[in-house]
Structure formats: structure tokens, C-alpha cells
Amino acid sequence: MSDDHTHVQEFFGARAADWDSRFPDDGPAYAAAVAELGLHEGARVLDAGCGTGRALPPLRAAVGRSGLVVAADLAPAMLQAAVRAGRDRAGRLLLTDVAALPLRSRSLDAVFAAGLISHLPDPAGNLTELARVVRPGGVLALFHPIGRAALAARRGRRITPDDLRAEPRLRPLLAGSGWRMTSYADEDARFLALAVREG
């Protein structure tokens, strides 16, 4: 196990039990972000870095019973919290690193990733792996239920231009990883970048 894995597992392991109660009002924001993926009945979607699975109920509602919802996370404690919350009924949980997904190439229509990208040790490599499992024309949503500036302020910091999620950095990062960014919103109440898998 790498140091990066251990760090993520310890960091989120310590936060898993009260993760949902710390952010009890985020549900509608997740549902709105999922709606922007434009999923149809029967679609196949991955929640990458699913945590406690807050996005799983809206993802399942979007794809219906005939669709596929898989959810990947590296931290066992987060997945255990997802099970306690009953979210495993909405999607299949996988204990795995998004760096090496146990999924076939081009097998999915979409990836939803909330709060993930800032935690990745190799963002370009990991976004390339996400692109591998999505069909050309499929979509990616990088979401956070708070904007960059508001999040930095909550932590007593300011945003910096070298932030991975700053538009001038994110657009080329996505382009070099198999994705074309189609929209970018960084508002107080949400961060949402959408991208399409290049053919």
C-alpha cells in the first residue's frame, strides 16, 4: 500500500462516521449536479470517490432500475458509512483506487466525481483512467457543493492561481487526459465542471 493510500484512508477514516451529519443540507445540490449529467434511463455511471454515497440515490433515480450505478472509494470507513446509510441499495460499492478501476474500457456513459480531484496524487493519470472507462461522447462531472473561494474562506485561506481547479489549470489538465471541458461554474454554493470524453 502506498503512502498516498494510507493518507487518504486515515484522513477520511477519521471523518467517515460524521461525514453526512457535518453537511446535512447538501442533498439538493447533489441532485442538481447529477441532473446536469443528462443521464437517461438505462445509463451506466460511476461515482468516483463516492465517500458515504451521497450522490448514489440521485444517480440511481436518473438511470432507473435498468441502469448501472457503481461507486468507487479507497477508504473502507467511507464505504462502511455508505452501507450504514443504506446507499448500497442504490449502487454497487467498490473498494478501489480510481487510479486502477476494475471496469472495462468504454463501458460507462458517465462519471460523477464530488470532492475527489484535489485529493488525487496524479490528477492527469487518474483523469486518464476515468476517461478509459467512459465511451466517447460520455460525460464527466467534477463537483463540489461549495465554490473554491467559499471553501478556502471556511479553512481560513484564499484561493491561489495554481489551484488545480482554477479554470486556466483545469481546462488543459482535462484536455491532456482525454476530456474536453464543456462548462465551468465556480460559485459560492457550488463548483461544477463538465467535460465530454473525446473520441
Ligand SMILES: C[S@@+](CC[C@H](N)C(=O)[O-])C[C@H]1O[C@@H](n2cnc3c(N)ncnc32)[C@H](O)[C@@H]1O
Ligand atoms: C471529499 S471526499 C468526497 C466524498 C463524496 N464524493 C462526497 O461528495 O460526499 C473525497 C473521497 O474521495 C476518496 N478518494 C480519495 N482519493 C481516492 C482514490 N485515489 N481512489 C478512490 N477514492 C479516493 C476519499 O476516500 C473520500 O471518500
